[in-house]
Amino acid sequence: MNFWLQRWADGRTAWHQHAGSSALRRHWRLRRGSVLVPLCGKSVDLRWLAEHGHSVVGVELAEQGIRAFFEEQGLEFEERGASFVATELPITIHYGDYFEFEGVQCDALYDRAALIALPPDRRAAYVEHTNSLLAPDAERFVITLEYDETRAEGPPYSVLPGEVKELFPMLEELERTDALAEAPPKFREAGIETFTEVVWR
Numbered sequence: 001m002n003f004w005l006q007r008w009a010d011g012r013t014a015w016h017q018h019a020g021s022s023a024l025r026r027h028w029r030l031r032r033g034s035v036l037v038p039l040c041g042k043s044v045d046l047r048w049l050a051e052h053g054h055s056v057v058g059v060e061l062a063e064q065g066i067r068a069f070f071e072e073q074g075l076e077f078e079e080r081g082a083s084f085v086a087t088e089l090p091i092t093i094h095y096g097d098y099f100e101f102e103g104v105q106c107d108a109l110y111d112r113a114a115l116i117a118l119p120p121d122r123r124a125a126y127v128e129h130t131n132s133l134l135a136p137d138a139e140r141f142v143i144t145l146e147y148d149e150t151r152a153e154g155p156p157y158s159v160l161p162g163e164v165k166e167l168f169p170m171l172e173e174l175e176r177t178d179a180l181a182e183a184p185p186k187f188r189e190a191g192i193e194t195f196t197e198v199v200w201r
């Protein structure tokens with residue numbers, strides 16, 4: 001966890017997409033209900049989801065990231081205990097360790113750079129905990145990455161289809177796109193030529 005706090009403190013947040021996820025905009029099909037966004041960072045997708053009919057529940061370890069979200073989005077918020085609640089849009093970001101967060105049953109999951117931010121030995125616990133925060137028939141939307149892990153190390157980690165299907169048996173692959181141009185420099189420096197984003201729902 002210190003790793004992530006240090007990244008925020010150093011301003012090293014290269015995972016952040018200023019325009020949000022194009023995959024979300026292409027493939028998200030719901031227009032109501034609550035959406036859980038684990039490890040949400042300062043993602044502009046929180047705002048996109050709220051503007052497309054959802055109440056949004058983010059969870060983030062770095063208070064700095066939560067404050068950056070509201071500041072960069074120009075949104076007013078109220079602090080209620082460990083929750084940062086937007087006043088103009090239905091967005092609440094809970095501050096703290098995701099694995100200790102409880103008390104919601106959301107209608108959908110939006111996971112971009114959450115599962116793939118976790119090392120292999122944390123993923124099963126992540127999925128079990130995530131399932132406990134979702135309604136039984138919740139839609140799950142997950143974006144993963146694939147690359148040759150013998151050449152460079154995560155995060156972001158490469159999570160291959162076999163593991164995705166083991167963790168989330170209900171998911172189907174929707175799309176795979178070449179994401180080499182957006183890969184962190186360490187991957188290109190390691191000579192990686194194939195870096196693929198995979199969308200699951």
Ligand SMILES: C[S@@+](CC[C@H](N)C(=O)[O-])C[C@H]1O[C@@H](n2cnc3c(N)ncnc32)[C@H](O)[C@@H]1O
Pocket residue numbers: 001004005015016017038039040041042043059060061062065096097098099112113114117
């Ligand atoms: C790779 S970033 C992705 C952020 C966001 N999903 C996005 O797409 O921009 C991972 C984020 O998870 C947060 N994080 C890591 N471990 C966490 C934990 N145990 N609980 C809550 N947040 C965590 C980090 O602080 C970081 O902001």
